[in-house]
Amino acid sequence: MVQPAATSEQKEEVLILKPTRGWGRLNLIEMWKYRELTYFLTWRDLKVRYKQTVLGASWAILQPFLSMVVFSVFFGGLLGVSSGDVPYPIFSYTALLPWGVFAKALNDAGRSLVTNRAMITKIYFPRMVIPLASVLSGLVDFAIAFVVLLGMMWYYKIPLTSNIWTLPFFLLLAMITALGVGLWLSALNVLYRDIGYIIPFLTQLWFYLTPIVYSASEVPERWQTIYALNPMVGVVEGFRWALLGTSASPSPMVGVSSIVALLMLVSGMFYFRRMERTFADMV
Amino acid sequence: MSDLAIRVEELGKQYRIGLSPTRYSTLRETLVETINLPARIKRRNNAEAVDRIWALRDITFDLKKGQVLGVIGRNGAGKSTLLKILSRVTEPSEGFAEIHGQVGSLLEVGTGFHPELTGRENIYLNGAILGMNKSEIDLKFDQIVSFAEVEQFIDTPVKRYSSGMYLRLAFAVAAHLEPDILVVDEVLAVGDAEFQRRCLGKMSDVAKQGRTVLFVSHNMSAILRLTEEAILLDKGRLVLRAKTQETVDYYMSTGYAQTGERIWEADEVSESARPFRPIALRLFDQRGRIVDTVRSTEPITIKVEYELQAGITGLRVGLYLMTTRGEYVFTSFDTDQPEMYERFSVRPEGHYISSCELPANFLNEGRYVLGINASSFRVKRYFQDEQALTFTVDVAGAPGMQWPENRLGPVRPALDWSIEAQ
Numbered sequence: 001m002v003q004p005a006a007t008s009e010q011k012e013e014v015l016i017l018k019p020t021r022g023w024g025r026l027n028l029i030e031m032w033k034y035r036e037l038t039y040f041l042t043w044r045d046l047k048v049r050y051k052q053t054v055l056g057a058s059w060a061i062l063q064p065f066l067s068m069v070v071f072s073v074f075f076g077g078l079l080g081v082s083s084g085d086v087p088y089p090i091f092s093y094t095a096l097l098p099w100g101v102f103a104k105a106l107n108d109a110g111r112s113l114v115t116n117r118a119m120i121t122k123i124y125f126p127r128m129v130i131p132l133a134s135v136l137s138g139l140v141d142f143a144i145a146f147v148v149l150l151g152m153m154w155y156y157k158i159p160l161t162s163n164i165w166t167l168p169f170f171l172l173l174a175m176i177t178a179l180g181v182g183l184w185l186s187a188l189n190v191l192y193r194d195i196g197y198i199i200p201f202l203t204q205l206w207f208y209l210t211p212i213v214y215s216a217s218e219v220p221e222r223w224q225t226i227y228a229l230n231p232m233v234g235v236v237e238g239f240r241w242a243l244l245g246t247s248a249s250p251s252p253m254v255g256v257s258s259i260v261a262l263l264m265l266v267s268g269m270f271y272f273r274r275m276e277r278t279f280a281d282m283v
Numbered sequence: 284m285s286d287l288a289i290r291v292e293e294l295g296k297q298y299r300i301g302l303s304p305t306r307y308s309t310l311r312e313t314l315v316e317t318i319n320l321p322a323r324i325k326r327r328n329n330a331e332a333v334d335r336i337w338a339l340r341d342i343t344f345d346l347k348k349g350q351v352l353g354v355i356g357r358n359g360a361g362k363s364t365l366l367k368i369l370s371r372v373t374e375p376s377e378g379f380a381e382i383h384g385q386v387g388s389l390l391e392v393g394t395g396f397h398p399e400l401t402g403r404e405n406i407y408l409n410g411a412i413l414g415m416n417k418s419e420i421d422l423k424f425d426q427i428v429s430f431a432e433v434e435q436f437i438d439t440p441v442k443r444y445s446s447g448m449y450l451r452l453a454f455a456v457a458a459h460l461e462p463d464i465l466v467v468d469e470v471l472a473v474g475d476a477e478f479q480r481r482c483l484g485k486m487s488d489v490a491k492q493g494r495t496v497l498f499v500s501h502n503m504s505a506i507l508r509l510t511e512e513a514i515l516l517d518k519g520r521l522v523l524r525a526k527t528q529e530t531v532d533y534y535m536s537t538g539y540a541q542t543g544e545r546i547w548e549a550d551e552v553s554e555s556a557r558p559f560r561p562i563a564l565r566l567f568d569q570r571g572r573i574v575d576t577v578r579s580t581e582p583i584t585i586k587v588e589y590e591l592q593a594g595i596t597g598l599r600v601g602l603y604l605m606t607t608r609g610e611y612v613f614t615s616f617d618t619d620q621p622e623m624y625e626r627f628s629v630r631p632e633g634h635y636i637s638s639c640e641l642p643a644n645f646l647n648e649g650r651y652v653l654g655i656n657a658s659s660f661r662v663k664r665y666f667q668d669e670q671a672l673t674f675t676v677d678v679a680g681a682p683g684m685q686w687p688e689n690r691l692g693p694v695r696p697a698l699d700w701s702i703e704a705q
Contacts, residue, residue, distance in 0.1 A: 013383075013384065013385065014381065014382065014383050015371075015381070015382045016379055016380070016381055016382075017368060017369070017371060017374070017375060017379060017380040017381075017382065018374075018375060018378070018379035018380075019374055019375055019376055019377060020374060036411055036416055036417055037411045037412065039411075040407060040408050040411040040412075041408075041411075044397060044400065044404075044408055047399070047400060047404065048397055048399050048400065051399050051400075118391075118394060118395070119394055119395050119412060120372075121367075121372060121390075122370075122372065122388070122390040122391050122394045123370070123372065123388065123390070123394055123395075123412055123413065123414075124370055124371035124372055124386075124388070125412070125414075277373075277374045280367065280372045280373045281298065281373055
C-alpha cells in the first residue's frame with residue numbers, strides 16, 4: 001500500500017511503502033496522473049499494429065466488412081436468418097462494430113499484462129493503464145469502421161432517426177463492458193496462465209451469445225432477461241436501434257445489460273487493484 | 284522539510300517457491316488443490332518452511348538527501364529485490380519504506396522499447412514509461428539524441444539499430460530522467476567499454492548535481508568511484524554499512540575460501556546456467572599444491588573445473604582478474620587462441636577442466652580477486668561469478684626487492700634491461 005504521509009511546511013511528496021492487507025483503495029486519481037502514459041501506450045498499440053502491414057489502417061475496415069460478407073451469404077442468404085426491416089448486410093455490420101471493440105478487449109487486453117511483463121517488472125505505474133490502452137486503441141479501429149458504416153447507411157438509404165443521439169451512450173456501454181472484461185481477464189491471466197488459452201474459445205462462444213448474426217427478437221420472451229445478462233446484448237441491440245431504428249426500443253434488455261456491465265467494471269477494477277500488488281512477482 | 288530521502292525499517296520480502304516449477308498455476312491445478320484442501324492443510328504445516336524464502340529480511344537504513352549509496356552483495360543477496368521494492372514494482376511483505384521525493388528507477392535500459400517504432404517514437408514512449416511528461420521530453424529531445432549520437436538514424440525503426448546504438452539511445456533517455464532519488468541496478472553490466480564509460484560518467488554527473496542515488500553493482504571500481512558509503516547484503520540481510528572502501532574490502536575478503544579453492548554447491552548455481560555447471564576454481568603453485576598465497580617469482584596455475592550436461596557450441600570459459608581495489612587486470616578465455624577456438628568450437632557433454640598458467644614475474648604484490656565467466660559470445664551468459672576466489676601475491680625474492688618500497692600498478696614484470704655506456 002502507498003500512503004501519502006503528512007506533508008510538512010514545504011509541500012513534499014512522501015510515500016510510505018508497506019504491505020497492503022485486504023482490498024486496498026481504487027485510487028483512480030492516479031490513473032488521471034498517468035493519462036499521458038495511457039495515451040502513449042494506446043498510440044504504441046496503434047502504430048505497431050498498422051506500421052508494417054500493407055493494408056495498414058484499412059484492416060480496421062476489412063475485418064468487419066469481410067465478416068459481414070460471409071455472414072450475409074451464409075446466415076442471411078442460405079440460412080435465411082431474419083434481419084427485420086433492414087437488409088442483412090447492414091444488420092450484421094452494425095453489430096460487428098461494437099463487437100470488434102469487445103473482441104479486441106477479450107483478446108488483447110486479456111493477454112496484455114503478460115505481454116508487457118518486461119515493463120511491469122521494472123517500472124512503476126498503475127497497471128490498469130495497460131489493459132485500458134488496449135481497449136482505447138480498439139476505439140480507434142471502431143471510428144475507422146464507423147465511417148464505412150455511414151457510407152453503407154447512405155447506400156442502403158437508411159434514414160438517420162433521432163435515435164442516433166443515443167449512440168454515444170451505447171458506445172460508452174460497449175467500452176464499459178470491454179474494459180470490465182479486459183480487467184478481469186488480464187488480472188486472472190497473470191495468475192492462471194490457461195486463461196490465455198481459453199480466450200479464443202471464450203470469444204467464439206460469446207459471439208454466438210450476442211445477437212450479431214441474428215436478432216435478439218428471435219429469443220423467446222421469457223428468456224430475454226437472462227439473455228440480456230450478456231451486456232453485449234444491450235450494446236448490439238442498442239446500436240441497431242440507434243442507427244437503424246429497427247424494432248421497438250430495447251430498453252428492458254439494455255437496462256439489464258447496463259447493470260451487468262457496470263457491475264463487471266466495478267468488480268473488475270477492485271479485483272485488478274487487489275491483485276496488482278502481486279503482478280510483478282507472478283507475471 | 285526533512286533532509287531524509289529514504290528511510291527503510293525492518294523491510295522484508297518473502298517469495299513462495301512454488302509447488303509447481305513455474306510460479307503461476309493453471310485453473311485446473313487450483314481447482315484440484317481446492318478439492319484436496321483438507322489433506323493439504325495437514326501437509327502444509329510440515330512443509331511451510333520449504334515453501335517460502337525470505338529474499339530480504341529486517342533491512343533498516345536511511346539515506347539522506349544528496350547521498351550516494353552503493354549496494355553490494357553476491358548474486359541472490361537481495362539487492363535487486365530491495366530496488367524493486369523502493370521502485371514500487373513489488374510490495375514488501377513486512378516493514379516499510381518511507382520515500383521523500385520522486386523516485387526514478389533504472390532497473391534496465393530500454394524498457395518498453397518497441398523494435399517497430401523509430402528512435403524518435405521510442406524516445407517518447409520510453410520517456411513516458413519512465414515518468415516524464417511529453418513537454419519534458421520535447422524539451423530534452425535534442426539533448427537525448429546528441430548524447431546517444433544517433434542523429435542520422437532517429438527516424439529509422441529501432442530494429443535496424445546496432446546493439447550499441449540501441450543501448451546508447453536507451454541509456455540516453457534514462458539518463459535524462461531527473462528525479463529526486465535515482466535508483467540504479469546493474470545498468471553497467473551490459474554494453475561495451477565505451478558505453479560503460481559513458482554510463483559511469485553520466486552517473487557521476489548525476490551524483491555531483493546533488494541528487495540522491497542508490498546504486499547496485501557488481502563492478503567494484505564503479506562502486507568505489509561513485510559512492511561514498513555502501514551497504515553489503517548477504518542472503519537477504521544487511522550485513523554492513525560503512526564507507527565504501529571498507530565495505531568493499533570486507534565483501535572481498537570474507538566468506539571466500541582462504542584455501543585457494545572455490546567450490547560451487549548446486550543451490551548456488553541458478554537454473555539458467557544449464558547445461559553448464561561450474562564445479563570448482565582452484566589455484567596451484569608450481570609444486571601443484573592448492574594455495575591462496577603465491578610468490579610473484581613463480582608461475583601460478585589456475586584450473587576451472589566444470590561439467591556440461593549437454594553439448595554447447597561456442598562456449599568459452601574464462602577468468603577475470605581484479606585487484607581488491609576494484610581495478611581490472613585482465614580477462615582471458617580458454618578459447619582466445621585461434622587453434623583452441625577452432626578445436627573446441629563444440630564441446631560435447633562431459634566433465635572438463637580448463638586450466639591456464641600465469642607466468643612468473645607478472646603480478647605485483649597485493650591481494651587479487653579471480654572471477655569466472657562461462658558464456659557464448661552475444662548469445663548467452665551461462666554463469667558468472669565475479670568474485671570467486673581471493674589470493675595474495677608475495678613479492679619476496681622478486682627483482683628490485685633490494686629496495687623495500689611499494690611499487691604501484693598491478694603488474695610487476697621482470698624486464699630485461701641492458702645498460703650501455705655511451
